[in-house]
Amino acid sequence: MGARRLLPRNVIVLSWVSFFQDAASELLYPVLPLFLTVTLGAPASVVGLVEGVAEGTASVGKAVSGRLADRFRRRPLIAAGYGVSSVAKPLIGLASGWPVVLGARFIDRVGKGLRTSPRDALIAAETPPAMRGRAFGLHRAADTAGAVVGPLLGLALYELLDHRLRPLFFVAAIPAVVSVALIALVREHPPPPGAARPPGVPLRRLPRPYARVVAFLALFGLANFSDALLILRAHALGLGFVGIVTAYALYNAVYAALSYPAGVVSDRLPRRLVFAVGLAAFAVAYLGLGLAGESTWVWPLFAVYGAYTALTDGVGRAWVANLLPPGALGTGLGLYQGVAGACALTAGIWAGLAWGGTGRVPLLVSGAIVTVLAATLALGGRRLER
Known part of the structure; x- marks a missing residue:
């Protein structure tokens, strides 16, 4: 706790903002693939398309908002982004066909794209480089704690609402609105009167x-498709709605528990090595899910997958931020997030089209590719930073 008290106030506030917004988002995330395929009758390829377009939209927004974050005040961009996402969530509950869901997810991800890069730039700018692993680790831990609370809340409401999915999309708007209100506590120092706006x-x-x-992280992104397809794989292995939500909550619990320790370790060891260990965990999870023949394997493999995310998400942001000059934090982080999202779009589309009945093929292909990338980064990653 001592290390956390040393972190800037805005890092703490933004961590709580993300907690409530992610509680809203993740209340819905494990529900969405089932809502599309069961309630609306869409095929698995549509799930890949919807999530791919969603992440692609966010990627473009992150790149644009990153450049804006280096020229304008960041708090208004953050507030607008969270606000747009909060409005979009209940729209999905009104859908009578998958194109409406696609449109609502597009709006939601416009908000994510608008807020992510300014938020990350604000965290990086206010934190000393030697503590950025801790700062991003704490933020990701809080964000993901919301992702534990959200699915469990959704599961409880699913039982209380007689197994109806639509009302959950309206309930999710409540924590989303709380997250927007908390942004009022963020303090950003305005530029001196008459100061020239920084050039891009x-x-x-x-x-x-x-x-x-x-460029290396983009290669990985092409093999890293949407978690929504992993949920479909768990369903194909025999898990029902309750089992899927519980397994997804386990994934997020591991992610939340390990994010801050991973950030601390990355402040002491080369971040590329921590990231390489995360890629190895990714490969184990994907290969395991591709080879699994029964639902009992979902539980340990989702836990391993949570370890992968903890070892790469905040660590990756801190790694990239430390390679950038102070005046380019927004631009550089935005471009990184944009490239990653564009790769997620590509990965979601190819994996959805190759999914078939079980999803084994894309899981095994991605797992094999990332095994090679993990070994390459661990053994020769120093050359990337020269």
Whole structure:
């Protein structure tokens, strides 16, 4: 707790903002694939399309908002992004066909794209470089704690509401609105009166080590498809709604528990090595889910998958931020997030089309590719940072 007290106030406040917003989002996330395929009768390829377009939309927004974050005040961008996402969630509950869900997810991800890069830039700018692993780790831990509370709340409401899915989309608006209200506690120092607005940083002037690291992470992104398809795999292995939500809550609990320790470790060891261990966990989870023949394997493999996310999400942001000059934090983090999202779009589409009846093929292909990437980063990753 002592280390956490040393972190800036805004890091703490933004962690709570993300907690409530993610509680709202993750209340719905394990429900959405079942809502699409069972309630609305859409095929698995539509799940991949919806989530791919959603992440692709967010990726473009992150790149644009990152450049804005280096020129304008960041708190208004953060507030607008969370506000847009809060409005979009209940729209899904009104859907009578999957195109409406696609439109609502598009709106939701516009909000995510608008807020993510300014928020991450604000966290990085206010935290000393040697503590950024802790700062992003704490933020990801709080964010993911919301992702534990959300699915469990959704499960309880599912039972109370006689197994109806639609009302859950309206309930999710409540914690989302709380998260928007908390942004009022963020304190951002305005520029001095009459100060010139900072010019945008040309992309060609971003450091070469940054470009090499982002290129490597893009390769990984092409193999990292939406978690919604992992939920479909768990369903194909025999888990029902209750089992899926509980397994997803387990994934998020492991993610939340390990995020801050992973950030602390990444402040002491090379972040590329921590990230490489995370990629190894990813490969184990994907290969295991591809090879599994019964539902009991879902539980340990989702836990391993939670470890992967904890070892890469906040660590990756801190890794990238430390490769950037102070005046390019928004631009660089936004471009990184944008590239990752564009790769997620590609991965979601190809995996959804290749899914078939069970999803074994894309899981095994991605797992094999990431095994190679993990070994490459662990053994030769130093060259990326030169």
